[in-house]
Amino acid sequence: MTTSLENDALLVSNPVNIRYLTGFWGANPEEREAYVLLLPNYVYLLTNALYLEQAKALTQRHPDPPVGGKGSSASASLDASHNKLKLQLRVVQISREKPLTAALKELLDASVKSLGFEEADLTVAELRKLEKELPQLKLIPMRSKIETRRMFKRPDELKNMRAAAKLTDQCFASIIGKIKSGISETELAWEIESFFRKQGATSAFSPIVAFGKNSSLPHYSGSDLENVEGLTLSDTYLILLDFGARVNGYCADMTRVVFFGKPTNEQKQVYQTVLQAQFKALVLLETGERSGQILDQEVRNIIAQANLPTYPHSLGHSLGLAIHETPRLSIKQEVQLKPGMVLTIEPGVYLEHKFGIRIEDLVYINGENKLEILSQTPKELLSL
Numbered sequence: 001m002t003t004s005l006e007n008d009a010l011l012v013s014n015p016v017n018i019r020y021l022t023g024f025w026g027a028n029p030e031e032r033e034a035y036v037l038l039l040p041n042y043v044y045l046l047t048n049a050l051y052l053e054q055a056k057a058l059t060q061r062h063p064d065p066p067v068g069g070k071g072s073s074a075s076a077s078l079d080a081s082h083n084k085l086k087l088q089l090r091v092v093q094i095s096r097e098k099p100l101t102a103a104l105k106e107l108l109d110a111s112v113k114s115l116g117f118e119e120a121d122l123t124v125a126e127l128r129k130l131e132k133e134l135p136q137l138k139l140i141p142m143r144s145k146i147e148t149r150r151m152f153k154r155p156d157e158l159k160n161m162r163a164a165a166k167l168t169d170q171c172f173a174s175i176i177g178k179i180k181s182g183i184s185e186t187e188l189a190w191e192i193e194s195f196f197r198k199q200g201a202t203s204a205f206s207p208i209v210a211f212g213k214n215s216s217l218p219h220y221s222g223s224d225l226e227n228v229e230g231l232t233l234s235d236t237y238l239i240l241l242d243f244g245a246r247v248n249g250y251c252a253d254m255t256r257v258v259f260f261g262k263p264t265n266e267q268k269q270v271y272q273t274v275l276q277a278q279f280k281a282l283v284l285l286e287t288g289e290r291s292g293q294i295l296d297q298e299v300r301n302i303i304a305q306a307n308l309p310t311y312p313h314s315l316g317h318s319l320g321l322a323i324h325e326t327p328r329l330s331i332k333q334e335v336q337l338k339p340g341m342v343l344t345i346e347p348g349v350y351l352e353h354k355f356g357i358r359i360e361d362l363v364y365i366n367g368e369n370k371l372e373i374l375s376q377t378p379k380e381l382l383s384l
Contacts, residue, residue, distance in 0.1 A: 007116040007140055012036040014121040016321050017146040023058050046092045046103055055091040101133035114138040147326050152340035161342055164252035165362050165374035167245040171195045172377045179384055184232045185209045185222050192243050204251035205323045208242035215240035215356040233260055238355045251323045253344050254375045255360035259383045270349050270357050271381050277302040277347045278359045285371045290337040292329035299347045308349045316344040341365050
């Protein structure tokens, strides 16, 4: 199996990758609303009649002559899209009467011998259809080639992520005033989403608002969980808030824990341990440590030394157009962090059926290989 990008053409089916390359985003990304075909000289956006006007408007971003050249591979168009070079985007309508395979027959001339496809996204049925209808092509499975480029943020992407991080900080400052006795987890989550909507943004993901014992579930989702009771704020509760804004498609992610009433000694001890562990990771990053494996291990050591269970997730992850992107910072896999990456740092401690504490910041490794902390909300223990 080859993973080379040096194919004559590349078919992109992942909706997030399509947005990254063209700016196109449909109403229901879970459905097949578009494909992108990368050729040496052109990028083709294939979509149905519902999105033709939207797709044609995107061509105004790429009105100039194509890049690439004779003998180029599809990687020329991919590199151009990544670097936002002048690139010609063409829109092709597909339908039930003229499906993807029919459009590909028209667009791929005899010089195209190989077609790469995203093996982690294209369905078996779609692949079999391509094999049946385009038997002359060598179909080459590819993995993470566009995702690898997405690891390094362009200036326009970083601008949107800075704006999303700032809006997330502003949201936290606003909703603190909404935390009162009697409010439910669902109501507080709605306050977060409403704040973003009023600012012309959206939530990067469904906010996690967990009171008391529900905070021991790292990805608590409220009433969606069976046998888990959604809680209403009463006299004394720990409140975990994990949320982020999405600005022009780009995500932020931040977690803070606050206390409604006086925290217990155990809660204070765990909070200070998690805070110390996160601080350790940030100091290591600031002083030049770039091994995700070492960062995760060092943070886990601090938590273990306090006789507390370490977190069941990675120390952090990249993000961008998706809330979870490559790489992840984990003891299970070595990855070297490099300039241009935006990541979360989010250690936690979860005591089953009691409570959980996680502290998360968004950070950026800039072009000078220096750390910038994008999340500015204070992390000192806060009792309301």
